[in-house]
Amino acid sequence: MRQEIIDWLKENVSEHRLQHILGVEKMCEQLAIHHKIDPKKAAKAGLMHDLAKFFPPPKLLAMAKKEYNEIDTVCLSNPHLLHADVSAMVARDTFGVTDEDILQAIRDHTLGNPEMSDLSCIVFIADALEPNRGNTPELEKMRQISWENLYKSVQQTCEYSLQYLIKHNKTIHPRAILTRNWALHKIRAKH
Numbered sequence: 001m002r003q004e005i006i007d008w009l010k011e012n013v014s015e016h017r018l019q020h021i022l023g024v025e026k027m028c029e030q031l032a033i034h035h036k037i038d039p040k041k042a043a044k045a046g047l048m049h050d051l052a053k054f055f056p057p058p059k060l061l062a063m064a065k066k067e068y069n070e071i072d073t074v075c076l077s078n079p080h081l082l083h084a085d086v087s088a089m090v091a092r093d094t095f096g097v098t099d100e101d102i103l104q105a106i107r108d109h110t111l112g113n114p115e116m117s118d119l120s121c122i123v124f125i126a127d128a129l130e131p132n133r134g135n136t137p138e139l140e141k142m143r144q145i146s147w148e149n150l151y152k153s154v155q156q157t158c159e160y161s162l163q164y165l166i167k168h169n170k171t172i173h174p175r176a177i178l179t180r181n182w183a184l185h186k187i188r189a190k191h
């Protein structure tokens, strides 16, 4: 199954993206073991999180419209954001994944989701922090937090991504802000 997915990825994403995906798979597994979450599920979700990353926008839109009654305006103007939802569709329809936890973690990997599961948190964090993302002091610090506190790590990952979007004059999908606020409250609730 794993090799079948990798062979499919070789045909459907760039070599650079494949290396990122394998980095996410590995970091998901390690984070899951550390935080006592099912590592097999985490690795699987990591391996499949970007299946639709290179699908052209019209294909992403067409597939998402088949699955969902409504597509929000931010996704309509930036269909690339739909690659998370469409990757979950490919995992289900091409690779027969029925585990809803895995499918949801794939859907949540770009914007997160308020109330998301710990499995989703892990894929969300690993996508941003796997080793191929670089080794700036900021990323290294964030990696350290990912071992110490899952929700703090989600908050930081959201803020890192939001800062990037602001700096590059990009439209912000509001769900990323809701995810950040949710993570913040989860941290406060723990104390």
Ligand SMILES: Nc1ncnc2c1ncn2[C@@H]1O[C@H](COP(=O)(O)OP(=O)(O)O)[C@@H](O)[C@H]1O
Binding pocket: 080, 081, 109, 110, 111, 127, 161, 165, 170, 171, 172, 173, 174, 175, 176, 177
């Ligand atoms: N909250 C958001 N609002 C709008 N665009 C976003 C948001 N988060 C991420 N993006 C954009 O969506 C694209 C995919 O994000 P992501 O899955 O994290 O991609 P990558 O793995 O290429 O970094 C990126 O171009 C990113 O800038």
